[in-house]
Amino acid sequence: MTTVVPDNRRRTAIVNRKLERLPATARPTGTWTPLERPLRTLARLAVASRFAVFSLALASHRYIRDYDASVDTLLGPDADADGKLLEPWLRPFASVYLRWDAFYFLHIAEEGYLFEQEHAFFPLLPLLMRWMAATVFSPLHYVLSHRMVLLLSGIVISNVAFILAACSLYRQVPHLSLAIFNDRRFAFLSGALFCLTPSAMFMSSIYTESIFALLSFTGMELYAHGRLWPAAAVWSLSSLARSNGIVYAGFFVYELLIRQTRLIGAKHLLMRCLTAVMLSAMVIGGMACFQWYGYQQYCLGDTPRPWCQARVPLLYSFVQVEYWNCGFLRYFEWKQLPNFALALPMLVLSAMGIVPDTVEASTIVDGILPEAITNHLARTQLYFSPNALPFIYLWALLLLYAFTSMHVQVITRFFSSMHTHHVMYRQWTRSPLWPRILLMYFVGYGLCGVVLFSNFFPPA
Known part of the structure; x- marks a missing residue:
């Protein structure tokens, strides 16, 4: 099964003609020397951003007193050290990275899942930490404790995954959310803006954000090139890293059952249904295996837990409600108003990306409308692309879920694997003011987050 790729050269020519008619202040100008070696430049920028984050975190930790002393307790006197x-x-x-959820991932990597609430944290990162500590970093056990080797493994995994994710954006973006911008400049800017993500510290610490972003982007690239089975395999790993990896199954439903089905016969449509079911099952399989592990741990013994009697006994859903107060509208309390204020910029930024694309192209699905209408919209809408629709729908679904059912202040890192940067490019071609404001937000929020995180201050 292959994805139908639009004639990007024709659409690029249309876009270039439209850009020529824009005011001079809203038009991209100047030479673009970084694209002579774009991947190398992006890699250097990603590495520099990680060193900058670490330097600021270390300075903050050195000169500002920690709000919590849990790190000193965990990394205190140890017979193994x-x-x-x-x-x-x-x-x-290393201790500047050991904050908040990083405690759980380090403990899981060291001891396994001992407590029910730890099942809110998925196993891919702890497994990789354990594997790296036992293989690549095994010589370090002579000079470091086992816990410190695990901590170092998690830090290296997150930072290397971040660098690879930033570089992967250059390869894939022309085929994704702005397919008509088959534009190396846009691809480079996407990777550069990813390096300035507001969730800067979380991308370097022992969190799943970086590895999940890498798996998400890699799967999206494979999907955009029509390689559906490899994409499903990669996204299956992503659902072992974070629960929201299962939503990528929707791409196969869109590709096989919605897009270009108008003239397909019943037999061919049945085959597409079976293929979509198998691909979706593969994506969900990672999370399903983890839930089955939890079911065996808590439901097959002599004293099963209460959630085991549910119609669909999902440990993850129970843990989110019972221990973290996550659920539909559970966070809608007056005392949480400051957290909604913190999330407001990302909520607005997401709306700025979702609403225009949805309004322009919500009814445009290949095979549903006649080709003449689709081609007309491609000529008249600067930002129209049928290939962008599944990514916009995904963005809208996750925005709705984050707003109604999560601790909303974590949306900045929750959306670290989404293409929020394309909003800046859209606005940049119209006015230089908004991109500068958004860039200031990216950098300012990221720097504040580094200082707060490294000293154990909320929110996180």
């Missing part, structure tokens, strides 16, 4: 030469030297540097 006795006689380890590098342990006292490395501990102050």
